[in-house]
Amino acid sequence: MSNSQIGIIHGRFQPLHVGHMEYLLAGKARCKFLVVGITNPDPLLTKEHDTNPSRSTAASNPFTYYDRFLMIRESLLEANVSRHEFEVVPFPINHPELLKYYVPLDGRFFITIYDDWGRAKEQLLRSLGVEVEVMWERTMADRVTTGSEVRKLIEANGHWHDLVPPAVVRVIQEYGLNKRFTQRNGE
Numbered sequence: 001m002s003n004s005q006i007g008i009i010h011g012r013f014q015p016l017h018v019g020h021m022e023y024l025l026a027g028k029a030r031c032k033f034l035v036v037g038i039t040n041p042d043p044l045l046t047k048e049h050d051t052n053p054s055r056s057t058a059a060s061n062p063f064t065y066y067d068r069f070l071m072i073r074e075s076l077l078e079a080n081v082s083r084h085e086f087e088v089v090p091f092p093i094n095h096p097e098l099l100k101y102y103v104p105l106d107g108r109f110f111i112t113i114y115d116d117w118g119r120a121k122e123q124l125l126r127s128l129g130v131e132v133e134v135m136w137e138r139t140m141a142d143r144v145t146t147g148s149e150v151r152k153l154i155e156a157n158g159h160w161h162d163l164v165p166p167a168v169v170r171v172i173q174e175y176g177l178n179k180r181f182t183q184r185n186g187e
Contacts, residue, residue: 006107007031010091012039012147014063015154015172016071017164019144021079024072026135027110028081035103036072037091041065045092062151062180065090067171074167096124105130113137155181 009027013020028034040061063071069088076086092098099105108131111122118137125132140146145163153160154172161169172178 005032006035006104007033008035008037008103008107008109009111010037010039010093010109012061013068013072014040014061014147015150015164015177016068016075016168017145017147017150019146021075021165022144023110023112023135024076025079025081028076028086030110030133030135031108032085034081034086035107036076036086036088037093037103038065038068038072038088039091039093041090041092045090045095045098060148060151063177067175067177070171070175071165071168074171075165078165078167093121093124096128099128107131108133110135114140114143151181154178 007027007030009024011020011023024034024036042065043058072088073083077083089102091102105128109125110133111118111125112135113119113122114137122132122134150160150163152158153163164172
C-alpha cells in the first residue's frame with residue numbers, strides 16, 4: 001500500500017464521543033488505511049498551548065492512552081471498520097518534531113476546525129510540509145458535544161451514554177473508568 005492511501009487523524013478523545021466518530025468515519029471514507037493518533041498520550045508529551053490552556057490539565061486528561069486506545073479500537077470495530085484498515089498510535093502534537101516517529105509523514109492528515117486551536121494545528125502540520133485536508137470548518141456551536149461536556153456528565157453521574165458510541169460506554173463501565181471522577185472528588 002502506498003502512503004498516499006494512508007490517512008492520519010488525531011485528537012485527545014477524552015473520551016471518544018459521537019462527534020469524534022463523525023470525524024473518524026469521514027476520514028476513513030477518504031483513505032484505504034487510517035492511522036488514528038492520540039494526542040497528550042502521557043504527561044511528558046503534554047504541554048499548554050495559548051489557544052486553549054485547559055487542554056493540558058490533568059482534569060482535562062483523565063483517561064490514559066490505553067483507555068483511549070480501547071475506546072477508539074472498539075468503536076471503529078463496532079462501526080464495521082475492519083481491524084486491518086486502521087491503527088491507533090500516540091500523536092505528540094505538542095512536540096511536532098516527534099511526529100515522524102509515530103506516523104508516516106507522507107500520508108494525508110485530515111483535520112477539522114472549530115476554533116483557534118484547530119487553526120493552530122493546521123498551521124503546525126503545514127509547517128512540517130505534510131499534506132493537510134481540512135474536512136470541514138464549523139463553529140463550536142455546531143458541535144454535537146465536547147469531551148468537556150461528557151466528562152462533566154460522567155463526574156456528575158448524569159446522562160452521558162447517548163453522547164458516546166456504545167463501545168465507549170462498555171469500555172468505561174467494564175474498566176471502571178468512571179470511578180476516577182468519584183475518586184478525584186474524595187468519594
